Amino acid sequence: MNSVIRDIAINRHVSSGDFRGAMRQLTGGVSVITAGRGRDISGMTVTSVSSLSVDPPALIVSVNRSASSWPLLKRYGFFGVNVLTSDQIDVAERFAGKDGLKGAERFARVEWTTGVSGVPLLTSALAAIDCEIEETIERNSHAILIGRVLDVSVSRRTAALAYWQGQYVAVDRNEDALRLAEISVPLPRARGTA
Template identity: 75%
Template structure:
């Protein structure tokens, strides 16, 4: 059954600035999307990666159709999702295209590997996920890409990189667990050892 919840043509009274302010409050995990083969590669920093389903393993990412990665995703039908650790801010910055870096030049200074799809995957990422494009919804400025998972490499690292209110935030499991332990002393006193 197709359910149309609301017509897409309704004029919105919400300004893009107000919407942007609201979205700044949403904490996002930082990943780099990679696409292409050989030297015909590019990539971009995103916070829009989200899990779609576990069975089958699939995810979603939303990318701007003006980005240099989009034609490569369309042409090859594959992409990589590289979930960054807290000490990979430099990589995140390179892949926003700041300083005019384009294509293959964004990949300099880090180690990359390939799996089944042939797209570059970041060695040392918190997780590097090889994906095949299953479906695409082109809507407004963006393309929502559904990726079927071909392979995952998961690191033992525990420090993640997030983005919140326009800045990068490190989430360190050890440090944050220590802070939680400080505030949860009364609870821990009553906790039973098993």
């Protein structure tokens, strides 16, 4: 057992509600994890994607083992990470299961292609990352997937979708840069104004 974990002797109980409240303060980038092949495909909305290492390129994602995509992740051993743009709240909601659609039905109104691994990838995503599952760590209700990156494609768009305090938030590089410029450098008055 890891010695750092073994020596912790604090027994204070933290309720799941308190923990949720703390995690609501953490801003997360919104992605859709895609899995499966052929007609046996599905996907789920996540904020738990994080970079693991650059050399070799690898990332991690935490997936609830009760999610309908979990059996596909286990069966095929590959997944796609589709980083959503700010105008894809409807896609995020559909892949979170909010309108009751399951499996391939979730892809009905989005353009997608097949990645080198065979998983579906959303063509309109800010970035699409094709991964092979290198390791799965099952812990509590979830599993941490370590994904070895096989292929990436990056769009030229600049507006990402984040999730914070239970709400979707747009992060737009151009708009935010303009706003920052307005705050830090007073804009010259237009000619003819008082």
